[in-house]
Amino acid sequence: MVFNEKIVNPTELRHWEGKIELYWVYTSGSAGDEFFKALKKGKFIAAKCKECGKVYFPPRIYCEYDFSETEYVNISGEGTVRAFTVARLDKDEKPLEKPEIYAIIDLDGTDGCIVHLLNAKPEDVYVGMRVKPVLKAKNKREGRITDILYYKPS
Amino acid sequence: MRVAVVGVGYSGFNANTPDLHWKEIMFEAAVRAYEDAGINPRRDVDSFITCAEDIWEGFAIFDEFVPDQLGAVLKPTCTICGDFLYGLATAYMHITSGLAEVAVVEAHSKASDILTFGEVIKFAMDPIWLRQIGNAHPYYFAALEMAQYINECCITEEQIASVVVKNKNNARLNPSAPYGGKVGIEDVLNSPMVFDPMRKIEIAPRADGAVVFVLANEEIAKKLTDSPVWLKGVGWWSETSNFDTMSFNAMYAAKAAKMAYKMAGITNAAKEVDFAEVDDRFAFKEIQHIEALGLSKRFETATLMVEGYFDRNGELPINVSGGNLGVGNLLEATGGQKALEVVLQLRGEAGKRQLSKAEVGVAQAWRYIPTASGAVAVFGV
């Protein structure tokens, strides 16, 4: 059997570091496009199911429960904190220079939510806290989710 | 038709495995499983199923890399992009449909080869709505779920800590668990908050290893062994990929369990299941999953945990192997390690951690962050 012997001297072990660069474009799709175009103008939209009336955020063109179509509705973008965490480690599990607060925010007038950063002191944040979005300056907006810089207490 | 587990083999589990290629880890586990079953894979196996995810492996189209190390060259082979337990469900169907008399299921983890684990998980997050937000490790996504869950169920940090204490100490009796330790409540509460309310010690560290099962139809099983373990039920379920419609309450596990229990003829899991191995890659997940499997009632589970109900010598032992907190995060082999522990217990081969009553056992695995999907398997003797 080949495992009668194994490499016992770690200095004899070899490996090489491999990386490969891969690039994609991620299309936002028709519902995403509708949202990000509105966001550039400082507006928020959601999508309401024509069948059951459920209001989706993030908006999408179909209802995932009854598989029927939706229509866009305007919302304020403001909401209520459902849950939050104070993240202290970066993607390499090293301490973040400044902890980031992430929150699940139930958006007004929808059955949906957004997951985004919260700009507040950790000790001031609580479940049920009312928050509103802070957007980049109008001329800096790119039509992506990071056009929302963060949410802050309202 | 009944389907039996007639052979099990595993390699590991270790924090890292620098001396073996991932194919060699698979080979090692496979050789042991075939030896255990008393079969020759080149002659006796009709279907080979591996469970793997390209992004964990570091290369694409993983299924092309499978046949050789399993003895599956020039044989029916396929790869399930999911946990080992999904592979078991597939093997069950191959056998009960008559396509195969003997089927092999494999899953592995060479997590130590992944240099950018955080980035890999980030790659699984929605690129439009989620991936671009912030700079934190995607563990934050599990912490959000934890925050919501412990708030809804009024679970305290001491109760969460008791999961870590139980599993780390259980792992001390498992020679294959690299992360066992004599850990007390205070040790957990002194572990740094890294994603409040989640502490570092509540996150299962990664581990390497492989699990291989040989399954057979009843006729073959009875020829191969006097003590088959029966795969009595399998179930799998996905909620949704969207964070806005996820339950954050392990509904995937509840539904998968319902499917598996129905197949196994279990109507009252809390009474009929003797023990279970559940996904505890974050400590709070164990409590959530115990409830989802119907092994205790919502709002009562955390209290029972502290009272020792789920201890090795408790009423309904959970993660007697040490769970992921003790054995490690085995990626797609997570359910494999859990199924392995269930089979070893049912066979009476679990060494010092052998349970006195082990006739029906359940294995459950989640598909990890950022999913709301998972699978369940019920085994019995």
Ligand SMILES: [Zn+2]
């Ligand atoms: Zn609808």
